Amino acid sequence: MKRITSIAITALIFLMAVSCSSGGWVEVKGNKFIDPKGNELVFRGLCFSDPVKLVREGQWNERYFAEAADWGANVVRFAVHPANLNSLGWDETFQAMDQGIEWAKKHGLYVIMDWHSIGNLKDELYTNDMYNTTKAETFKFWRTVAQRYKDEPAVALYELYNEPTVTAPGVGSCTWTEWKELQEQIIDTVRTYNPHAVCLCAGFNWAYDLTPVATEPIARPNVAYVSHPYPMKRDQPWEEQWEQDFGYVADTWPVICTEIGFCLADEPGAHIPVMSTEVYGEHITQYFEKKGISFTVWCFDTSWAPMLISDWDFTPTTQGRFFKAYLQGKAH
Incomplete structure (x- = not known):
């Protein structure tokens, strides 16, 4: 039985890899990818x-990607921090990502390209130096991505800005209308070079709050919305509040929660808003299934909390054990 199962899984991964690299693009139709x-x-x-x-x-190697596929993932998210991109250099960073995309395709994985900054892009004020960028640099990044990967459908999703927020100290002000218009300008830039890209648009409150979408949706086609519903963003019971804050959007447009996750209060890296237990994992995955919401779990790393692994042998943490079992159950 083990041999048959292994062969079946290998065949599935191969078919997924062929699908990712076959030339067709993921697209938005109604509220579905x-x-x-x-x-x-x-x-x-x-x-x-x-x-x-x-x-x-x-650790940027094929083994890392193969392990993600073995966990049952069908997508991985590249969190590109502006400071790191500039520190290593654009050429070297993009060459590394080129290789990563090839590994992703080999193992049947789609890629989310994520411009990983936190703060207020309009006023160019951020919560930490590692997120420092400018509007000009942000447009340059997305021009580079769109030109470089315009013929690469495995890079399916362009996450325009990781976590917009205007409630942190010292990050200035921005209205939803202003943020909407700025995202639309980035989308237009992307579409100049890659008309196929699905662009992901996040709301305020560290990409949690999508309530303004009800009256002012992004006025572009082929977009989806992002929320990061960590457990402490709301008190239990969660579901009704999730529905009001972001879940209702999934009735009309695709929603992908590009960061979820938890760790126990006494585990390394525990901090607000991620402390919880497996109860959160059960509730959030059941809610996503009910709504047809996509997701990626933060973080497949040994030091960025909440961690999914405790070492580079990929030993799962508490949340790692939960999500590995869940993903493998859905994939197989």
């Missing part, structure tokens, strides 16, 4: 930590 064959696609996967961090630690 649609794969190149016209079938509904629900993304369930893992957030990688910064590619530059992984390069420097010697």
